[in-house]
Amino acid sequence: MSKKSYRQAINEALRQEMRRDPRVVLIGEDVAGGRGGSAGNNESWGGVLGVTKGLYTEFGPDRVLDTPISEASYIGAAAGAAATGLRPVAELMFVDFIGSCLDQVMNQMAKFRYMFGGKARTPLVIRTMYGAGFSAAAQHSQALYPLFTHIPGLKVVVPSSPYEAKGLLIEAIRDDDPVIFFENKVMYDDEEEVPDEMYSIPFGEANLTREGGDVTLIAIGRMVKLANEAADRLKAEGIGCTVIDPRTTSPLDTATILECVAETGRVVIVDESSPRCGMAADLSALIAEEAFADLKAPIRRVMPPHTPVPFASTLESLYVPDVNRIISAVRSVAPQTAERVA
Amino acid sequence: MSKKSYRQAINEALRQEMRRDPRVVLIGEDVAGGRGGSAGNNESWGGVLGVTKGLYTEFGPDRVLDTPISEASYIGAAAGAAATGLRPVAELMFVDFIGSCLDQVMNQMAKFRYMFGGKARTPLVIRTMYGAGFSAAAQHSQALYPLFTHIPGLKVVVPSSPYEAKGLLIEAIRDDDPVIFFENKVMYDDEEEVPDEMYSIPFGEANLTREGGDVTLIAIGRMVKLANEAADRLKAEGIGCTVIDPRTTSPLDTATILECVAETGRVVIVDESSPRCGMAADLSALIAEEAFADLKAPIRRVMPPHTPVPFASTLESLYVPDVNRIISAVRSVAPQTAERVA
Amino acid sequence: MSTLQINRDVMARSYRAMRTIRDFEERLHIEFATGEIPGFVHLYCGEEASGVGVCANLTDNDTIASTHRGHGHCIAKGVDVGAMMAEIYGRKSGICGGKGGSMHIADLSRGMLGANGIVGGGPPLICGAALSHKLLKDGGVAVAFYGDGASNEGTTLESLNLASVWHLPAVFVVEDNGYGEATAASYAVAGTQKARAAGFGMEYFECDGTDFFDVYEVAGKAIERARRGEGPSMVHVHLSRWYGHFEGDSMSYRKSEDVAAERRDRDCLVKFRNRTTEAGLFTADELDSVDQAVRDEIELSVRNAKAAPMPEAPDLLSDVYVSY
Amino acid sequence: MSTLQINRDVMARSYRAMRTIRDFEERLHIEFATGEIPGFVHLYCGEEASGVGVCANLTDNDTIASTHRGHGHCIAKGVDVGAMMAEIYGRKSGICGGKGGSMHIADLSRGMLGANGIVGGGPPLICGAALSHKLLKDGGVAVAFYGDGASNEGTTLESLNLASVWHLPAVFVVEDNGYGEATAASYAVAGTQKARAAGFGMEYFECDGTDFFDVYEVAGKAIERARRGEGPSMVHVHLSRWYGHFEGDSMSYRKSEDVAAERRDRDCLVKFRNRTTEAGLFTADELDSVDQAVRDEIELSVRNAKAAPMPEAPDLLSDVYVSY
Numbered sequence A, B: 001m002s003k004k005s006y007r008q009a010i011n012e013a014l015r016q017e018m019r020r021d022p023r024v025v026l027i028g029e030d031v032a033g034g035r036g037g038s039a040g041n042n043e044s045w046g047g048v049l050g051v052t053k054g055l056y057t058e059f060g061p062d063r064v065l066d067t068p069i070s071e072a073s074y075i076g077a078a079a080g081a082a083a084t085g086l087r088p089v090a091e092l093m094f095v096d097f098i099g100s101c102l103d104q105v106m107n108q109m110a111k112f113r114y115m116f117g118g119k120a121r122t123p124l125v126i127r128t129m130y131g132a133g134f135s136a137a138a139q140h141s142q143a144l145y146p147l148f149t150h151i152p153g154l155k156v157v158v159p160s161s162p163y164e165a166k167g168l169l170i171e172a173i174r175d176d177d178p179v180i181f182f183e184n185k186v187m188y189d190d191e192e193e194v195p196d197e198m199y200s201i202p203f204g205e206a207n208l209t210r211e212g213g214d215v216t217l218i219a220i221g222r223m224v225k226l227a228n229e230a231a232d233r234l235k236a237e238g239i240g241c242t243v244i245d246p247r248t249t250s251p252l253d254t255a256t257i258l259e260c261v262a263e264t265g266r267v268v269i270v271d272e273s274s275p276r277c278g279m280a281a282d283l284s285a286l287i288a289e290e291a292f293a294d295l296k297a298p299i300r301r302v303m304p305p306h307t308p309v310p311f312a313s314t315l316e317s318l319y320v321p322d323v324n325r326i327i328s329a330v331r332s333v334a335p336q337t338a339e340r341v342a
Numbered sequence C, D: 001m002s003t004l005q006i007n008r009d010v011m012a013r014s015y016r017a018m019r020t021i022r023d024f025e026e027r028l029h030i031e032f033a034t035g036e037i038p039g040f041v042h043l044y045c046g047e048e049a050s051g052v053g054v055c056a057n058l059t060d061n062d063t064i065a066s067t068h069r070g071h072g073h074c075i076a077k078g079v080d081v082g083a084m085m086a087e088i089y090g091r092k093s094g095i096c097g098g099k100g101g102s103m104h105i106a107d108l109s110r111g112m113l114g115a116n117g118i119v120g121g122g123p124p125l126i127c128g129a130a131l132s133h134k135l136l137k138d139g140g141v142a143v144a145f146y147g148d149g150a151s152n153e154g155t156t157l158e159s160l161n162l163a164s165v166w167h168l169p170a171v172f173v174v175e176d177n178g179y180g181e182a183t184a185a186s187y188a189v190a191g192t193q194k195a196r197a198a199g200f201g202m203e204y205f206e207c208d209g210t211d212f213f214d215v216y217e218v219a220g221k222a223i224e225r226a227r228r229g230e231g232p233s234m235v236h237v238h239l240s241r242w243y244g245h246f247e248g249d250s251m252s253y254r255k256s257e258d259v260a261a262e263r264r265d266r267d268c269l270v271k272f273r274n275r276t277t278e279a280g281l282f283t284a285d286e287l288d289s290v291d292q293a294v295r296d297e298i299e300l301s302v303r304n305a306k307a308a309p310m311p312e313a314p315d316l317l318s319d320v321y322v323s324y
């Protein structure tokens, strides 16, 4: 056990799985970086933000495959390779680039198993960066996991910390279905204690990162961190929050969510994906349908506005949910002092 | 005024707008059909299901442009043309093919206006077919409007009848933003009275197709027809339903929806898009947040399961919502006999 | 003219496969007209020698990806005809349990990675299958079939480049039947397939898709190159489509004489029969008895398909995920 | 060697544009290092003669689409430098009100359809702009700039075909600087750009992207062909990138001597100065005074940008739709 960054945790999961299973290969743009370059340094980058650094050096060109800039062909190749015996981990550098290869994800890998009557397995992972906060503007800052959660046949993982990232990525690589693994680009340098050995975190099991009986806070990915911070500050005010990190949006641990709601009857959902048909809507609808009798207040959603992600830092920081907005939302539904559990 | 099919209504809207405005051009695969063919018949098809028939003959090759099978290039061309003075109506044959061109829709046309600080206009329409019921299987039957509704900058129209189709398509062509226009492939032969003259139906104004004070039924596209039928049958049982056709999922007429919910306090949403992060979830979340105090029962959603669309007719008819499932859902939330309005 | 120096078994099997495709498709044409077959059906009639000529160079250890017009490729790759027919009828006994239908027939155990409802869907997958063959060192080759129309899809073009960059054991077979739906290749395909191959650093071969022997030999060269680790190639197959784009299309964009001439002069089965009987490789009787056996097989497959039960409610929800 | 028979005004304007780009970019390199500039910044230094040589053949009535490395194209097309700088700093006075940033600078009034954060995003748009020019009969030509890396994107390849099929007044300028991010074109681009042009039935031109006169003349031919209605062409520009892929990239994949040699031997500004002064077209003093004027302009643009106010809360929600 030692302190590792989100970046290191992901790198370690990849390395350990590649050592364990020779069928695991990495595919992507500059996942090594430097092929054909005049310096003869075939691993200059190890990914645009250095996440796959060292893997080319250890595993060589047959296991770490740099690609031309042509997402449809290499994401599709990952699907074809998965259906024929490899277990690829493909990198879609930014999830915003899904527009260049959605068909291979939506109509090919996601549907093989069903269309082919259960006779295909497509064990692959697409690692991809998401999220605002980097001043990367409208085409490099989207969250977009709702698109993937919408598509039957895909599993969708949004790890909220280094520990989560390692365990969930190992699980993703071992899973026999196509998995989309969302890495928040702002979190790569976040650190926490992460075991050195391999471990996996099962899909569809939410994690309670804070417990408190007044309000249920559900948050996705980086928003878990903010929700925790909000919960800690609210505790000082005497409002106890249970924070739920669903970990995977598909499959979704509906049981844990509904249990917590049964306890608190008050719900705030924090999500950085666009609001319409987004993740917060999905969770809210689940609760409004299945836990209606438990609800003591309207379900509140803390989300970005229905706009593209703006460039200017002043606007971007208004765009993404922040701790203050979470706190106000919780206060607006929290029970009166007398009824509080905490 | 005369009886027209959904297909004819759409064709008439296109023809009338093309006559009115020379900047309106049609772009798509086989929208004429026959180019280069040995019979020298340049308009053999008029669209794969005959929707654009006759337009090439009237407007010629400069206004009705057949394309190679390369959606990214011609959908992108529609965006580029719209930004530079034309008003294209591009056809994406089946919405399932969005995977081949999503980037041009999501990152280009949808974002131009915002990214460029309000200085671009991209007036174009993408007409596309959606929906199950044709035994067209997993890659030709999806609904997918949630994907588009999720993306800020796009307007999304799902017309529920021939009358609606004509008026909404004319509005779409005159609108200065990119509009995605969803045609249900099973409805092309549906007929109703449609005015011969041009008329437009404003976006963001829901239509109440049935009124009744017990339960609010919200339905999208072809589901409106089924919801109406369900409402008619339930009336006989003494349950009065208000049926809301939002017409456009983006912009959404939240005011009308919330007013109706305030009246009935009971809601059933009928939608044929996939359930997770789908349209029904979006509507449910809106209501659970904004009309919580009005709700007297859990919000019920009638939706397909979280699976691809199956081929076999037995399975496909279980997949799509039907009148019986709508009726049961309404009964499950309807008020006791004594409290009914009807 | 191509040589007849082919193993007699291969020839016999190939003739049977071509005849099976022909009868399968002609029968579907009739059955579709009765309204009993649901969905979209695209017939491969007239193109049999292409799929069969290519696949005669392959074994179950090799992989192919197909298109919306996939029945021929499936049969050529050895997929069970009865299970295919049942699938097209949407029966539980179908090769995909009735969930796929005509456009999604697949059989991975035979190296058949699926018909595909998406034009240009297959070539990227074939890059991946070829990568598997290469890295797993199983000696296999992966072959993408795609049409002249599909040759304009970005996915196809990117795949040509990727296959070259990765030096994959892959073959890209352009089945150029002159039309994509109702649009002629002469309108929609700028430049040439040959120059496209060069544009992506790839060997180019071409052949007459109505001559089994030509296809077999030419595709064989490309496949053997790939097998030897010499990289990918394009095989441009010149063909003609005998029926409409899909069942229901009246083909008003083509002169009916064109199609009639194709059927008269470029029938791969007639060509095969003439050449092999003239060369004394098969007797007319031998081929006739194959024809009879195929007729019986198709008849049986239709009868069984019609009699088979439909999938039921629980089938709707199964097979989405391996585990969930 | 290309001729010097160019209108002197065009030459003067082009020199100023190239110098402006150079100074703009060198200044950004410095400012970025201070941490004050947010987001991703891709510098066009060393490639100035390409954008300027092409755009010197265009007017505001023509359209261009650019890339993530877009500052040079914007300046070449006449976009206001102060408003560009303010945009890169995310100010309300920026050309996009601070909402776009470096990768999304656009000015439709100048026929500048936008930088683009998506590799391969521009070529389809240019097919559309060319269609507008053709149908609106305004005599305009549309030009897509894209990199060697982008030449492997399906969107780009499809667009080459579409432009040929529609016989559009379009020019596709491949700015081949030898790298896409950290990957060399020698690895990622199979075949040749020339063969790709042929593969899509398109005229092919090539030129030295560090020689303004060569670019101007060669691109001019392609643009005039398009203007005369003779269809699209590809212009392959040979270039080198002087800085990392984006600011922050140390370029450990390239020999530093390579870059040094490029800077020494293939500096478009030095070449321009040498040729024009030797030919007596400009005096060194004349060019020096342009240099000074540009230095002042850039200095002012940075000072103004830093002093300008940031956008505020209401700006977050405006400009999503024309009406909603």
Ligand SMILES: Cc1ncc(C[n+]2csc(CCOP(=O)(O)OP(=O)(O)O)c2C)c(N)n1
Pocket: B029, B069, B071, B093, B097, B100, C067, C068, C069, C117, C118, C119, C120, C146, C147, C148, C149, C150, C151, C177, C179, C180, C181, C241, C245
């Ligand atoms: C991405 C996509 N675009 C369009 C279609 C509709 N479509 C189905 S088949 C076809 C024509 C394909 O032509 P070609 O590749 O020449 O194959 P052929 O039908 O001639 O065998 C088209 C346009 C589709 N299925 N997928």
Ligand SMILES: Cc1ncc(C[n+]2csc(CCOP(=O)(O)OP(=O)(O)O)c2C)c(N)n1
Pocket: A029, A069, A071, A093, A097, A100, D067, D068, D069, D117, D118, D119, D120, D146, D147, D148, D149, D150, D151, D177, D179, D180, D181, D241, D245
């Ligand atoms: C669709 C897409 N894929 C990948 C990227 C990441 N990316 C940005 S620039 C770039 C390299 C582009 O290379 P090239 O086209 O040669 O242009 P250059 O940077 O050399 O000017 C890449 C891979 C992107 N922005 N969009």
Ligand SMILES: [Mg+2]
Pocket: C147, C148, C149, C175, C176, C177, C178, C179, C180, C181
């Ligand atoms: Mg064809």
Ligand SMILES: [Mg+2]
Pocket: D147, D148, D149, D175, D176, D177, D178, D179, D180, D181
């Ligand atoms: Mg480059």
